[in-house]
Amino acid sequence: GAVVSQHPSWVICKSGTSVKIECRSLDFQATTMFWYRQFPKQSLMLMATSNEGSKATYEQGVEKDKFLINHASLTLSTLTVTSAHPEDSSFYICSARGTGRTIYFGEGSWLTVV
């Protein structure tokens, strides 16, 4: 299947700093990308949907000023966690969809805020 790459796989940052996670579709053009957060042993929680060149649409309860999403090209979307706090520590996963309906996921990024 199609490949979606996420980087970094894991990151540790100090409280109050910002961290950026990249999501790239390697072999297809992603018209839409999605960002999820997953807590241990729980389902995927959609944070936001982004279409290339447009502002992201955030789910209710997700702070758009804290979780900045940029979808600047058809192969790259970024999630920036600003002024990170320990409660932001989580597993963040992106997914991407091309022209069809199939949605492929990245490998996820573990964020630990200390």
Added chain:
Amino acid sequence: QQQVKQSPQSLIVQKGGISIINCAYENTAFDYFPWYQQFPGKGPALLIAIRPDVSEKKEGRFTISFNKSAKQFSLHIMDSQPGDSATYFCAAGGSTLGRLYFGRGTQLTVWP
């Protein structure tokens, strides 16, 4: 409101047995039903998907059964192996909806 309801939450199956996971939905706008497999610490991987114009789809040991009138679909894993031990998520989406709606997941353990 949970758009997609998945059961059971956990499942233990003996090696060689059949694993069955069920999902149900209400929104008739859904017309795409994928299943994802997730190993600990990894992102979900697309396993198999079905559209409502067919009642069954098989890929290797994995089969999706779809009942449009009942708004239910299920994943059957034949000859279950220890390597199948993972969390399985059903999902539903539609061409007009954009996003996928996920079930809560089923943690499958296949013991030798």
